Amino acid sequence: MSTAITDIEARTQGEAGTRHGHVQLTVKELKGKVDPDWCPGCGDFGVLAALKQAIVDLGLQPHEVLTVSGIGCSSNLPGYINAYGMHTLHGRALAVATGAQLANHNLKVVVTGGDGDGYGIGGNHFLHNMRRNVDLTYLVMDNQIYGLTTGQISPTSVKGMKTKSTPFGSVENAINPIPLAIAGGATYVARGFTGQQKHLVGLIKGGIQHRGFALIDIFSPCVTYNHDNSHEFFKARVRRLEEMGHDPTDFHAAMDKAYLWGEAIPIGLFWKRTDLPALDELEPVLAEGGPLAYRPLGVSPEAAKSLIQDLM
Amino acid sequence: MGKIDLTVGIGGAAGQGIATPGDVLARIFVRRGLHLKAYNAYQSIIRGGHIFLMLRTGDQPVLSQGGKIDILIPLNQDTMDRHLKLMRSGSIVLYNSDKIGPGTAADGVQLCPFSVKELLPQMKGDLVQNTIAVAALLRLVGVEFKMLEDILTVQFKRKGESVIAENVGVARAGYDYAEAHFKPLPFSLPNTGKRLAFFEGNQALAMGGAAAGVRFYCAYPMSPASGVLHWMARHARQLGIMVRQVEDEIGVINMAIGAAHAGCRAMCATSGGGFALMSEALGSAAMMEIPVVCINVQRAGPATGVPTKTEQGDLWQVMGAGQGDYPRIIVAPTNIPDCFKTVPELFNLVDKFQCPGIILSDLLLSEGRSSVDPAELDFNVSIERGEVIGLRGDAPPVNGGYKRYLVTESGISPRAVPGTPGYVHVVATDEHDEEGVLISDEFTNPHKRRAIHEKRMRKMEGVLPLLEPPELFGPGEAQVTLVGWGSTEGAIREAIEKLAEEEGIVANHLQVKWLVPLQGEAILSILSRSKKIVIVENNYSGQFARYLRSETGIAANGHIRKYDGEPFLPHHIVDGVKKIVAGETEKYVPVHEIMV
Numbered sequence: 001m002s003t004a005i006t007d008i009e010a011r012t013q014g015e016a017g018t019r020h021g022h023v024q025l026t027v028k029e030l031k032g033k034v035d036p037d038w039c040p041g042c043g044d045f046g047v048l049a050a051l052k053q054a055i056v057d058l059g060l061q062p063h064e065v066l067t068v069s070g071i072g073c074s075s076n077l078p079g080y081i082n083a084y085g086m087h088t089l090h091g092r093a094l095a096v097a098t099g100a101q102l103a104n105h106n107l108k109v110v111v112t113g114g115d116g117d118g119y120g121i122g123g124n125h126f127l128h129n130m131r132r133n134v135d136l137t138y139l140v141m142d143n144q145i146y147g148l149t150t151g152q153i154s155p156t157s158v159k160g161m162k163t164k165s166t167p168f169g170s171v172e173n174a175i176n177p178i179p180l181a182i183a184g185g186a187t188y189v190a191r192g193f194t195g196q197q198k199h200l201v202g203l204i205k206g207g208i209q210h211r212g213f214a215l216i217d218i219f220s221p222c223v224t225y226n227h228d229n230s231h232e233f234f235k236a237r238v239r240r241l242e243e244m245g246h247d248p249t250d251f252h253a254a255m256d257k258a259y260l261w262g263e264a265i266p267i268g269l270f271w272k273r274t275d276l277p278a279l280d281e282l283e284p285v286l287a288e289g290g291p292l293a294y295r296p297l298g299v300s301p302e303a304a305k306s307l308i309q310d311l312m
Numbered sequence: 313m314g315k316i317d318l319t320v321g322i323g324g325a326a327g328q329g330i331a332t333p334g335d336v337l338a339r340i341f342v343r344r345g346l347h348l349k350a351y352n353a354y355q356s357i358i359r360g361g362h363i364f365l366m367l368r369t370g371d372q373p374v375l376s377q378g379g380k381i382d383i384l385i386p387l388n389q390d391t392m393d394r395h396l397k398l399m400r401s402g403s404i405v406l407y408n409s410d411k412i413g414p415g416t417a418a419d420g421v422q423l424c425p426f427s428v429k430e431l432l433p434q435m436k437g438d439l440v441q442n443t444i445a446v447a448a449l450l451r452l453v454g455v456e457f458k459m460l461e462d463i464l465t466v467q468f469k470r471k472g473e474s475v476i477a478e479n480v481g482v483a484r485a486g487y488d489y490a491e492a493h494f495k496p497l498p499f500s501l502p503n504t505g506k507r508l509a510f511f512e513g514n515q516a517l518a519m520g521g522a523a524a525g526v527r528f529y530c531a532y533p534m535s536p537a538s539g540v541l542h543w544m545a546r547h548a549r550q551l552g553i554m555v556r557q558v559e560d561e562i563g564v565i566n567m568a569i570g571a572a573h574a575g576c577r578a579m580c581a582t583s584g585g586g587f588a589l590m591s592e593a594l595g596s597a598a599m600m601e602i603p604v605v606c607i608n609v610q611r612a613g614p615a616t617g618v619p620t621k622t623e624q625g626d627l628w629q630v631m632g633a634g635q636g637d638y639p640r641i642i643v644a645p646t647n648i649p650d651c652f653k654t655v656p657e658l659f660n661l662v663d664k665f666q667c668p669g670i671i672l673s674d675l676l677l678s679e680g681r682s683s684v685d686p687a688e689l690d691f692n693v694s695i696e697r698g699e700v701i702g703l704r705g706d707a708p709p710v711n712g713g714y715k716r717y718l719v720t721e722s723g724i725s726p727r728a729v730p731g732t733p734g735y736v737h738v739v740a741t742d743e744h745d746e747e748g749v750l751i752s753d754e755f756t757n758p759h760k761r762r763a764i765h766e767k768r769m770r771k772m773e774g775v776l777p778l779l780e781p782p783e784l785f786g787p788g789e790a791q792v793t794l795v796g797w798g799s800t801e802g803a804i805r806e807a808i809e810k811l812a813e814e815e816g817i818v819a820n821h822l823q824v825k826w827l828v829p830l831q832g833e834a835i836l837s838i839l840s841r842s843k844k845i846v847i848v849e850n851n852y853s854g855q856f857a858r859y860l861r862s863e864t865g866i867a868a869n870g871h872i873r874k875y876d877g878e879p880f881l882p883h884h885i886v887d888g889v890k891k892i893v894a895g896e897t898e899k900y901v902p903v904h905e906i907m908v
Contacts, residue, residue: 298691299551301691
């Protein structure tokens, strides 16, 4: 079960202590300990494959990457990739990931989850991590449905959708995560589609390389519970922003494109700015001394003396 | 020389500047080497309402804020009206007669009016009366003016020479006026030649965290826990601590868990309402086996409750927080200096056993103040990180497949931090096998579930022998054994002294600090020798009494409970013990006399 892991870890042992091992990984070596338990045909397979390819292309080693997820079908992803992983509580991945990233800002932290996990129960963390511009890459496998709970509406379900919890059709409006993220302070905002793998790999690579909060909302169709927004539905409609002459540094153009929905649905990089530092770059405590997690503990005798003096 | 025991009460509305005279007096007392306890009864209002600060000092260790007031400084009529009736013969009331009328005082109470208008006709502003009153007070207890001058100079250093000179001038006027017009107390506050320090419990908890090596602190503001956040934020850059204010308490605990998993010692603090939001994540820290420390500073509940009032009402919440059985350590420090010592102790335990740790404080401890011998504030504590791999960014080569949740006899499995080459693994809040592979979904397996659940829970067996054993205080043979937990220690100790001196009742005392795991056998062996067991706790339902009974079978003979928002004063406990010993009642709920 774990031969691939043992091999690659053994090969990289020699490089322990150097930041980038020179061993070029293969996608196969990024295989996790078990195979995904997603339904055959699930879009999430495409996200997993694209993430692995992006890690290989960027020359990262398994120990340099931390994947953090919440709960839901897509949140099982950390178990399917050979990298450090945290499979946290429903909705809490971004909060946990922020703590881990600030504690060790050498890690490439990739947060993975679904639309319900991120935009529903985790909505508050989503809003605040965007404004903080935490250096995270957030991959939302957006299937516009709650799958693991066997099919109820999610925050991105289209108005009118019939599910087990809305048997007569949903009357609520959906969240549009793209303008929300642009307005919310995310500094890299993109949309991908699992039906366009190479394009998706490019978006994920761009997100990991970006210093700051990168949201990549990914159409990742649910083959079991969402028959409205299927692979075929998106295949017929998605248009690449790159081919639409879009300039991702133009805020108003990004907002305009973000609201397009219908016969043509844009995918690609909507918005990117590189003039804002990430949270860890703004934090004076991290200015020198390396990752917090590696620093020696304790208070110096001089500091202790001054702390006590303040109480007298 | 007789025992010096002086209590000053300062009252007024929020915004009248009670904190400054309180600070000045506290600093003067500890600089003379005197002991101190202070408790500020306040309300959830920024301007107005009523605040009452009690400062008690003495040449012997001060166990509680006491109950009697020797000198009252009412800063407004409201305080005079509320508290004059508490003043007994020999006591003093100092007040600004321009604004405040005296009312009817008991015989022997010395009313000491001063007129700011007559004394300092050129001075404007409300704060002048505070300075005059403090200076007059110090004259009446024989403190030389120089000491006040020194403190005022430090206090107003940032505001410049003219402000210092003005305040010293006002103080001098008050000091001289008192000398000329009022009768001093029959004793002078001695100067022992030794200097003590003083701090509030939240400072002690934060400093304990710093000593323990906390590198990541996060919180959402909530009274009465915000003092920890404020201290951490103020010292973050000096001490290299990452401090974050987070969007909600769910985010707080999860962020702390993330930082802890990456290798930092991480801590957070909140009150009961915020703690309720943290419940699920505490279980997740136990499931992923990540050490993290959470402080719950209790206030009177339920719900929003009484935000500025104290209670010990969260014991069952904390014990029951989160779904399922999981290992965790719960401790209730018993006094303010103990808050400082407990944090490093708890960090060493949670690092060793890779589980969450919870500190139960309350408003009385966290916002109360205590003197402390600076020698007791030892920052050079032992730091034991347990079985952890990769904390310096490197690690020994792994021999074969690393199993994060290796089943061991102790239940402890070596923990590798992310970023370590060779130890790649996934931690999960879903049930998992030794390698971290989920056994919750596709690969459910009752044998593996049992093995890993038992491994986790087994860790608790290792905790128990490492805890300091509970100790009986006082005479071995006693008519009554008083049992308390957490913050009530001081009031109970003082009640025992009073019972012996004033009532001829011999009592002894057991204060429980470590709540989970409970040292049940040790407690049972101590209490099995007791003639009568009375449990004292600051809640309605006897949460600790019920817990003790469920864990040890011990059913107490009497209960003294208080849930009006104010802490126990020693005489409340004395009254309860008298009634219970006389067979008048099994449960006594004292009436709080000081109205705030």
